[in-house]
Amino acid sequence: MKILMLTYDLPYPLNSGGKIRDYHYLKLLSKDHQVTLLSFYRKDDQVKEISELKPLAEKILMVKRRKVWSIKNIIRAGFSTLPFSASTYVSKEFKELLSKELEENYDLVFFDSFYSAVYLPYVSKFGIKTYLGNVNVEWQIYYRFANKAMIFLRPILLFDVLKMKIFEKKLWKVADFNTAVSSLDAQAIKKATGKACPVAFNGVDLASFKKRKVDKESRNIFFIGNLKYAANEEAMRFFLRDIFPKLSQILPEVEFKLVSMHRPNWILRYLKNPRVEFIEDSKTPSSKFLSKADVTICPMRVASGTNIKVLESMAAGVPVVATTIGAEGLALEAGKDILIADSPLDFAKSIAKVFNDPAFAENLSEAGRELVTEKYTWESSFKIFEKEVLYRVSLTK
Known part of the structure; x- marks a missing residue:
């Protein structure tokens, strides 16, 4: 199967939970499928880490994510329907690379998280099957955080949480396939979409x-x-x-x-x-x-x-x-x-x-x-993904 994998950050080195999950899924996908990795990165010294990922992907494309706390980003978020944290991933260069790749007859576009899924509504117009790996229910994190913030900041933060909640639920509905990492998150996704959401839990090597x-x-x-x-x-x-x-x-x-x-x-x-x-x-x-x-x-x-x-x-x-x-x-x-x-x-x-x-x-x-x-091993988690996503994609070919 030919798969385009979009990630919020280059999945190496393994210094965060999201990158650890992406790396192991990429490693397991590469055994039987052709995978192209299209990823954001944050620091220039990450570019040299590509050597660790080259054996796992047919092609690796990278775009540097802009800084979160910039005047331009704050203004952009203020006038956008996207929540602040997601607007950071809006990139003309990334979209151009993505558009070019979508001409390559992929069977599945794999969005690793809420952040890479900024491009999910766009990709859905091309008729290619899409998968969203929900490693969190993002709006819940920020809702909990907003409620612990100083009182004068809460209205601003809670308004952004509302934008995030609306956008995240839209993503769940647009994606052809969703998974969650916990039954609690899966229930939230099922409630919003009306469709069962399998649990492909986190694991360890x-x-x-x-x-x-x-x-x-x-x-x-x-x-x-x-x-x-x-x-x-x-x-x-x-x-x-x-x-x-x-x-x-x-x-x-x-x-x-x-x-x-x-x-x-x-x-x-x-x-x-x-x-x-x-x-x-x-x-x-x-x-x-x-x-x-x-x-x-x-x-x-x-x-x-x-x-x-x-x-x-x-x-x-x-x-x-x-x-x-x-x-x-x-x-x-x-x-x-x-x-x-x-x-x-x-x-x-x-x-x-x-x-x-x-x-x-x-x-x-x-x-x-x-x-x-x-x-809780990555192999057992990936088997659920194979059964609930890859097998179902193969039936549509």
Whole structure:
């Protein structure tokens, strides 16, 4: 089958959940299909990463995405029906490349996310089958974020959320095929479209994650995530401001390591604490950091979809403490596979329990790794995509 895959960012290096999913789907697609990759990229040094992707695609086309926070983009969004975050992806150059590719008799155009799907209504006019991989319900993320913003900003943010909700539902209806990564998201899509939405969940590459060796003297907590992503930023502000001080009173020797490709200025005040370390890194595989972790955290409060960081931690045998939203959409049993806590004190106590009860921590580790091995691999996720999308496309040929 001939497939044109559109991605919001070049799917390498593997330093964000969306890029990890895109990379593994591209890798699995390339085994039996001809794939052309048309992708945005953000930084000039990403261009050299094409060498890692060339074996997976017949052709790779790239367009640099403009900066989000520019006067031009803000003005454009203000006079557009598109939400602010989507308007960033409106590009004359990208559309011209896309138009040229659509003359090449593709069987399917694969939109990896809400952001690449800015071009879905345009592509739908060509009569080519379209697929939208909904890794989140985007408007829900921004709705949760808007409700936590300062009061004077809420009307502006909520108006943009309304535009996003309208546009996202339009995309679901226009796409010939949708999948979601969680049953909650699938229900929302089904309600909007009237059509069943299969769940092609997020996964892990098990071969990349060996179970870590436990160091009984170590007290390392890790969070691995891009702080340019608003949901990650909010989670880390919450953890460092409200949770870590309480945890330090319970376990004064505990150390927190935050790994991100970007170091924002707001975090500098927290780095004055010698037990808080920031590791600026965009290329080291997460498995290297997880091998040194005793606990990983996912204190998300404004997320949607499912968190790959939770699954990767479990694959490495690292106990995870998360908020309800941080673990949302995953088939996890609290207290067996993961610890769930939403208040700062409960979250701190849950982390302390892992350190203070080695037998309990080992049980969490074993249960989490077993669950991921059985249910959450990229191969098993891709099989659902093959059955629900590729097979159905083949029937129309």
